[in-house]
Structures are given as C-alpha cells and as structure tokens.
Amino acid sequence: MKFKALKPRLYNVIFHTHTVAGIVISFALFICFYAGAYALFMEEMYRWENPMARFETVEDVDYDQILVAVEKAEPRFVPEEQFSLLPPEHTNPFVMFYGTLMTKDGKKERFSTYIHPETYEVTLSQEPKTHMARTIYELHFFHQIPIVGIYLAGLVAFFFLFAIISGILIHWKNIINKFYAFTVQGKWKQIWTNGHTVLGMITLPFQLIYAVTGALLGLSILLLAPSAFLLFNGDTTEIIKAVRPDLGLEYDEDAAALNDSYSFNAVYDYMRKNYPEHHVLNMFTTNYGKEDGTISVRIDDRAGIAGDGVFVFQSKDGAIVSQSIPNQKSYTEGAYNVLIKLHYATYGGIFLKIIYFVLAMMTCFIITSGVMIWSTARDKPKYTDKQRRFHHRVTKVYLALTLSLFPAVALIFLANNLVPMEWEARVLYVNGSFFLGWLGLAIIGLFWNNYRQLNRNYLLIGGTLGILIPIFNGMITGDWLWGTWMAKEFFVFAVDLSWLLTGVSALAIRQYLKPENPEEKVSQSSPHKTTTAPLEAVNLTAFKQRKTST
Amino acid sequence: MPLSGILLCSFLSLTKLNTEKEHDSSNIQKVLIHRLTHIVIMPANEKYLSSPGQRFLKITAGLLGGFVLTILFHNAIGSLLTEKGGLIITSAYSSFILWALCLVFAFMAKSGWKIWGIYLLLIFVFAGIIYVNQ
Numbered sequence: 001m002k003f004k005a006l007k008p009r010l011y012n013v014i015f016h017t018h019t020v021a022g023i024v025i026s027f028a029l030f031i032c033f034y035a036g037a038y039a040l041f042m043e044e045m046y047r048w049e050n051p052m053a054r055f056e057t058v059e060d061v062d063y064d065q066i067l068v069a070v071e072k073a074e075p076r077f078v079p080e081e082q083f084s085l086l087p088p089e090h091t092n093p094f095v096m097f098y099g100t101l102m103t104k105d106g107k108k109e110r111f112s113t114y115i116h117p118e119t120y121e122v123t124l125s126q127e128p129k130t131h132m133a134r135t136i137y138e139l140h141f142f143h144q145i146p147i148v149g150i151y152l153a154g155l156v157a158f159f160f161l162f163a164i165i166s167g168i169l170i171h172w173k174n175i176i177n178k179f180y181a182f183t184v185q186g187k188w189k190q191i192w193t194n195g196h197t198v199l200g201m202i203t204l205p206f207q208l209i210y211a212v213t214g215a216l217l218g219l220s221i222l223l224l225a226p227s228a229f230l231l232f233n234g235d236t237t238e239i240i241k242a243v244r245p246d247l248g249l250e251y252d253e254d255a256a257a258l259n260d261s262y263s264f265n266a267v268y269d270y271m272r273k274n275y276p277e278h279h280v281l282n283m284f285t286t287n288y289g290k291e292d293g294t295i296s297v298r299i300d301d302r303a304g305i306a307g308d309g310v311f312v313f314q315s316k317d318g319a320i321v322s323q324s325i326p327n328q329k330s331y332t333e334g335a336y337n338v339l340i341k342l343h344y345a346t347y348g349g350i351f352l353k354i355i356y357f358v359l360a361m362m363t364c365f366i367i368t369s370g371v372m373i374w375s376t377a378r379d380k381p382k383y384t385d386k387q388r389r390f391h392h393r394v395t396k397v398y399l400a401l402t403l404s405l406f407p408a409v410a411l412i413f414l415a416n417n418l419v420p421m422e423w424e425a426r427v428l429y430v431n432g433s434f435f436l437g438w439l440g441l442a443i444i445g446l447f448w449n450n451y452r453q454l455n456r457n458y459l460l461i462g463g464t465l466g467i468l469i470p471i472f473n474g475m476i477t478g479d480w481l482w483g484t485w486m487a488k489e490f491f492v493f494a495v496d497l498s499w500l501l502t503g504v505s506a507l508a509i510r511q512y513l514k515p516e517n518p519e520e521k522v523s524q525s526s527p528h529k530t531t532t533a534p535l536e537a538v539n540l541t542a543f544k545q546r547k548t549s550t
Numbered sequence: 551m552p553l554s555g556i557l558l559c560s561f562l563s564l565t566k567l568n569t570e571k572e573h574d575s576s577n578i579q580k581v582l583i584h585r586l587t588h589i590v591i592m593p594a595n596e597k598y599l600s601s602p603g604q605r606f607l608k609i610t611a612g613l614l615g616g617f618v619l620t621i622l623f624h625n626a627i628g629s630l631l632t633e634k635g636g637l638i639i640t641s642a643y644s645s646f647i648l649w650a651l652c653l654v655f656a657f658m659a660k661s662g663w664k665i666w667g668i669y670l671l672l673i674f675v676f677a678g679i680i681y682v683n684q
Contacts, residue, residue, distance in 0.1 A: 010658055012598035017657050019593065161650040169654070215646040222617070223645055230625040230680055231634065242635035243642075332635035336642060377593050 005173035018166035021159050022370050023394075028142075028156045030367045030402045032214070035140040037360035038409060040345050040353050042133040043091040048495040049416055050130045051477040057093040058117040063264035063283070066095055066115050073122035074111070076101040081108065084284035085264065088117050091491060097122075131427040132416040135434060136409065141218065144435075154218015161211035164204070171197050189376040196369040199362055206359045213343035243336045246296055246312045246322045255290040262318040267295050271311070277301045278309070278326060291316060301326065305347050306334045364402075371398050396454070400445025403458045406506075408438035410465035413499065417472045452515055459510040466503025470496035600662070607662025615669035616652025620645050622676035629683035 005011065047053045063085055071077055083099035086092075094114040101111050113124050128134075142149035168175075179201060183194050200207075216223075224236055232238040241248030264283055271280050278299040287293040293315035301307035306329055312322040324333050341347045345356045375395040379388070415433035419426045441461065448454040473496055474480035481500070484493040600608065624641040628634050652669070659665035 008595075009598045012594040013657055014654070016594035016599055017654075158646060158650065161646060162653050165650055165654050212643050212646050216642055219646075220642070223621070223641060226621045227625055227628070227638070227641070230621075231628050239638055242638045332639050335639040339643060374593075 003173050003175060006169060011170065014166045014169050018163055018170055019374060021163045021166070022367075023374055025156045025159045025163070026367050026371050027398060027401060028152070029160055030364055031142075031405070032140055032153060032156060033210075033360045033363045033367070034402070034405050034409075035136050036210075037357050037364075039133070039137040039140045040356055040360070042137050043089070044350075044353075044491050045133045045495055046092045046130075047489065047491045048473070049132045051421070051479070052129075053093055054477075054479065054489055054492060055093055057088050057090050059088075061088065061095060061117045062120075063087075063095075063268055065120060066097065067264065069115060069120045069122050070097055070099070070113065073124055074099075074101060074113070076103065077111075078102050078108065079285075079288045080290065082284055082286050083288070084282045086282045087268065087280050089279060093117065127424065127427055129421065129426070130416065130430075132412055132430060135412065135431050150218050151221075152218075154215050154220075154222075157211050157214030157218055160207070161215060164207055164211055167200060168204075171201070175201060187376075189373060192369045192372040192376060196366055196373055199366050199369075203359050203362050203366065206356070207363060209342050210363075213339050216339060217343060242332060244310070245324065245333070246310045249286075249294065249312065249322060251287045251292055251294075252290070253287075255287065255292045258289055258291045258293060258316055261289060261293065261315045262295060262313060264295065266318060267297055267313050271297055271299055275299055275301075275309070275326065277303075278307070285315075288315065294321065299326065300346065302346055303349060305338055305341060307347065308337050308341070368399075368402065371395060392449075395451070396446060396449065399451060399454055400442045400448075403455060404438055404441035404445050406458055407441055407462035407465055408434060410462050410469060410499070410503075411437040413469045413495075414465060414472055417469075417476045450515075452513065456510050456513055456515070459506045459513075463503045463506030463510065466499045466506060469499040469503070604662045607666060608656045608659065611659075611662060611666045611669055612653035612656030615666060615673070616649050616656065619652055619669050619673055619676070620648040622673055622680065623648065626676040626679040629680045 006014065066085060071079070077083075078100045081100035083097070086096035086098075088095055095117050096112065096114050098110065098112045100108050103109055111124075112128070113122055115122050138144060141153040145152065171178075174181075174197070178194070178197065180198065181194050182198050183191050185191075224239060228234055228236040228239055237248060267283060268280060271278070278301045281298040281300050283295055283297050285293060285295050288295075294312050295315060296310060296312045299309050299311075304327060307326045309326040309329075310322070310324045311320055313319070314321055345353045372395070375391055378391045383391070412430060412434035415430045415437075419429045419433075423429065441458070445454055445458070448457060470481050473492075474483075479487075479489065479492055481493065481496050484490075484496065599605075624637065624645060628637045628641075631637055656662075656665050656669075659668075
C-alpha cells in the first residue's frame with residue numbers, strides 16, 4: 001500500500017509549523033512527561049516517603065469512631081461543611097480525613113489530618129509531613145507557577161496535539177516503509193531523525209491520549225465557561241450534572257437538623273459486601289447533620305477501564321438516591337472517568353503503570369531528539385557564525401535544563417530522607433533542595449559546551465545520587481533493601497530497588513558513552529564527513545580568537 | 551528542480567560513504583539520493599513560508615478563530631438536542647481534536663484572509679443555529 005506524500009508547498013509549511021511548535025513547547029513538554037512519569041507512582045511512593053506509614057494495612061476500621069476522634073481532637077471542626085474519609089489502602093495504611101474548621105475570626109478553612117487505624121490517634125498539623133511525590137506531581141502541571149500554571153500546561157498539551165497531527169502528515173509517505181528504520185551509525189542527523197520518527201510512530205496512541213487528556217485537564221475551563229453561557233444561561237452545574245449526576249443533587253442550607261445520621265460503617269460494609277473486588281476510595285458527606293444530608297461513596301477496582309462507581313446514600317434512612325454502577329454505566333456516565341483513568345493510569349494494575357512509565361521516558365527521548373534534529377540540521381556553512389552560536393546556545397540550554405532533571409529528582413528523594421521528620425518546615429527544605437538543586441545543576445550544565453560530556457556528567461551525578469538513595473534510606477530509617485523485602489514492605493522495596501537499578505544503569509551507560517578522544521568534535525556530523533565545519537568545544541575558542549583579532 | 555538535480559549529482563560524485571555496507575553501486579546511488587533529498591529538505595525551504603502579516607493572520611485564524619469555531623460547532627449541535635449529556639462528554643475530547651485540526655488547516659491555506667473568511671462564515675452559521683434554537 002503506497003501512501004502519497006504531501007505536495008512540496010504543503011509539506012514545507014507543515015514541516016515548518018511542526019518544527020516551530022515543537023521547539024517552543026519542547027522544554028515544558030519534557031518536564032510534563034518526565035515529572036508525569038514519576039507522578040504515575042505517586043501513591044505507591046507514599047510508604048517510602050513517609051516512614052511512619054510503614055505498618056501493616058488494616059481492613060477493619062470503625063469509621064464512626066474515627067469521626068468522634070477527629071471531633072475530639074479538633075473542636076473547631078464544622079461537620080455541616082463537606083468532609084471526607086479515606087479508608088486505609090495498601091499504598092497508605094492511615095485513614096485520611098479532610099474537613100473544614102472555623103477559625104477564631106469566623107473564617108472557614110480546610111484542614112486535613114491522618115488517623116492511625118488501630119490506635120485512632122489523630123495527627124493534626126498545619127503542614128503535611130511529607131510532600132515529595134506531591135511536589136513532582138505538581139511540577140507536572142506547573143502548579144508552582146501561580147494561577148496560570150495549569151493553563152500553561154493545558155496549552156502545552158494542545159500544541160503537542162498540533163505537533164502530533166503535523167508530524168503524522170510530514171511522515172505520512174514513510175509510515176510503512178520506514179516503520180523499523182532505526183539507525184545507530186552514520187550521520188547524527190539521520191540517527192536523531194530516524195529515532196524521532198520511528199519512536200514517534202510506535203508511541204503514537206500513548207501520545208495522542210496524553211495530548212487530548214492533558215489539554216482537557218488543563219483547559220477544561222475553556223470548554224465549561226462558553227458552553228454554560230451558550231446552552232445553560234451561565235449555569236455550570238447543568239454541565240457538571242451530565243458528567244457526575246451525584247454532584248447535581250440539591251441541598252437546603254436551612255434544612256432541619258438530623259440527630260441520627262446513617263452510619264459510615266454501614267455504608268462501608270454495604271459497599272464491601274456488594275462490590276468485594278472494588279476498593280472504597282473515599283466517603284464524603286454533604287450537609288451532614290441535616291435532614292437532607294447525604295454520604296457519597298466512590299469505589300474503584302483499579303482494573304477495568306470503567307471499573308469506578310459512585311453511590312449516594314441518604315443520611316436519614318440509608319436509601320441510595322443516586323448511583324453510577326461500575327461496568328454498567330452509560331456512555332454519558334462513564335466517558336469522562338475513562339478519560340481520567342487513561343491519564344492517571346488507574347486501570348490495568350501496576351504493570352500497566354510500568355509500561356506507561358517506559359512510554360513516557362520514550363516520549364522524553366522523542367522530544368530531545370527533536371531538538372537534536374533541529375540543532376544538527378542547522379549545523380551547516382550556509383548559516384552565519386552568529387546564527388550557529390545561537391543554535392548551539394539554545395541546544396545547550398535545553399539539554400542543561402532537561403537532562404539535569406534526572407539528578408534533581410534523585411536529589412529530592414535523598415532530601416526527603418536527610419531532612420529530619422521533627423522539623424516543622426521540613427517540606428520547605430525538601431522542596432528547596434529539589435528546585436535549588438535543579439537550578440544549580442542546570443547552571444553548571446551551561447558551562448559544558450560538549451554535548452556528550454554534558455550527558456555523561458549528568459549521568460554520573462544522577463547515577464551516584466541514585467545509588468545513594470537506598471543506602472540513605474537504610475541508614476536513616478533502618479529499612480534496608482533486604483529488610484523491606486522480608487517485612488513485605490513491597491512498595492518501599494520497589495522504590496529502593498528501582499533507584500539502585502537506575503543508578504547502576506546510568507553509570508554503566510556512561511561507561512559505554514566514552515568520548516572517543518579528548519578533542520572529540522561534537523557538532524554531531526559523522527567522523528568521515530568533512531562538508532560541515534564542527535562548531536562546539538574546539539572551535540568556539542577559534543571563534544573567540546577570530547573575534548578578538550579583528 | 552534542475553538546480554537541485556545538479557547539486558545531487560555533484561554530491562554523488564564527491565562524497566564517499568564508509569558506512570554503506572551494500573556492494574551494488576546502483577543500490578548505493580538509490581540510498582544516497584534518498585538520504586540526500588531528505589537532508590536538502592530540512593529545514594523547511596524558505597520560499598514556501600509566508601510573510602509576517604500572513605503568518606499573524608493564519609496563527610490567529612487557527613488559534614482564536616478555530617477555538618470559537620469549535621465551541622460554536624459543538625454548542626450548535628447541543629442547541630438542537632434535548633438530551634445534551636452525550637454531546638457534553640464527547641466535546642470534552644472532540645473539542646481539542648477539532649481545534650487542533652482547525653489550526654492545521656489554517657496553516658495549509660494559501661491566504662490568511664481566505665481562511666479567516668471561511669472560519670468567520672462557519673462561525674456565523676453556527677451562531678445562527680444557536681440563536682434560533684434558544
């Protein structure tokens with residue numbers, strides 16, 4: 001089957017727009033995919049991140065007792081405002097509680113706490129104790145940039161979608177005949193191009209999913225606001241109701257008080273009895289203590305693509321007023337959650353998450369290879385010296401900022417162990433180590449003009465730090481690699497083992513990438529070609545000499 | 551076209567490829583032509599790219615015009631339906647795909663004015679449908 005290529009004008013126009021879109025979003029998109037890859041395992045990393053969570057998960061919890069314990073520990077708690085209870089899971093054996101309290105000045109504030117499932121000890125604190133995985137997760141959608149961060153992330157995803165469509169159009173003719181065309185020798189530009197296109201085709205479904213769901217999660221306001229205005233006279237609840245019917249129920253603020261609210265334990269037991277394969281994710285209340293109050297439950301089996309459900313129980317008699325049954329949902333009820341699941345990889349189990357992780361890292365390579373194609377394609381005598389220095393600077397800044405993320409993430413894992421648990425502001429120090437460390441590593445990278453050397457250096461730093469992570473975890477928390485396996489702390493073991501393997505692989509790859517000789521030319525042209533003058537390291541000094549001599 | 555042909559032939563005679571494993575000379579020629587055409591094509595040939603004014607028109611048509619167009623398109627369908635749930639949830643993903651396609655088409659157009667004209671026309675049509683059915 002022969003695919004026809006685009007006509008020259010269209011080909012060049014789409015090629016140019018693909019290049020521009022790609023280069024503009026390259027840095028931000030790399031961060032999205034790199035941080036996102038780690039964020040996939042956000043929950044699985046909790047036990048590693050918080051050593052106090054390393055105890056056996058308990059099934060049998062008295063949730064009504066939990067509520068009493070919280071009311072006793074936090075007298076400012078306001079039960080009429082929505083509050084939620086999160087049952088213990090294998091990833092987090094604590095019971096989590098989120099609610100509202102009334103401050104001294106009469107202001108309402110959200111607060112969270114965790115409760116030990118056996119001792120019912122309530123731990124109140126203004127700041128969470130650990131924030132490591134959450135920081136990486138927030139970096140994924142640029143939450144650190146105030147207000148506009150998530151919209152920027154959504155826009156990046158949208159332009160990524162454009163880059164994917166234009167990329168397919170450019171590659172159209174060669175999709176079949178170059179499907180396996182992966183070269184590892186010859187001109188660098190060909191190596192980068194083939195890697196970019198071949199891996200791009202293979203990961204295409206994965207990337208399409210993330211481009212669309214990423215744009216949705218970041219820019220949903222762009223859809224919600226106009227549609228509410230045009231179709232529902234500015235009423236956004238109508239739209240939300242279509243997607244989550246349970247959120248469309250109406251409540252009366254001035255409803256009569258209810259003395260005997262339906263028991264949380266009864267709700268929990270009902271769910272476990274009727275849906276034994278499904279985890280209860282959370283139970284949250286609306287208008288608790290009032291006559292029309294409800295307790296809503298969200299369940300998920302984390303296996304099927306439509307395995308999630310929502311049930312709403314009336315507080316006064318326990319009757320179910322709204323339900324969305326797993327695997328029995330209509331298209332309208334289920335489609336939105338399918339999109340969410342596709343993005344968060346909360347289906348298909350841990351092996352699917354691992355596959356997603358590998359694909360995300362492949363996408364990071366695709367982005368980097370795109371920048372390298374741009375760089376090597378412009379390494380030609382037809383450009384002026386000034387232009388070529390610009391190309392080199394852009395490439396170097398990109399590589400320094402992105403490749404330094406690898407040791408920076410290792411740094412936050414280390415900092416999480418090294419900053420003592422007793423410090424109140426420990427989250428500030430852990431986050432600070434990450435961001436300042438990343439900045440510092442990136443700045444050093446700007447002094448390495450030789451790309452291969454830059455790559456090797458980051459592999460060395462990242463690899464060494466990676467190997468140190470399980471060592472420090474053992475030294476500080478006492479949970480060494482062999483100990484966690486024996487104690488069945490599999491999540492902790494997995495984090496430690498992954499970093500050990502990553503660190504060792506990084507150092508091994510670095511050995512394999514030995515520079516050929518100390519004066520290796522790094523303009524990425526083949527050693528046998530002499531048509532283009534190499535630019536980096538050796539010849540930058542030549543440029544400077546030429547400049548000072550004129 | 552003839553100029554690039556001459557360039558290709560001169561490259562063929564001047565360069566030697568140590569990395570080629572094939573011994574058949576006609577195969578080497580074919581592969582060379584294929585590889586070098588690829589090299590000559592990137593980066594994009596500047597003669598096909600638009601002036602700054604045209605670029606501004608096409609970018610705004612694709613981003614702004616495309617966004618308004620895809621919102622109005624979906625809401626126009628919504629105004630014709632009584633049960634809007636299916637449309638709302640489909641638009642969660644189809645809006646972005648349609649918007650990206652609008653951006654691609656905007657660049658494929660020969661004139662920025664022409665593509666703005668087409669999008670504006672469609673916008674008025676869909677706005678009309680919404681207005682009539684309110």
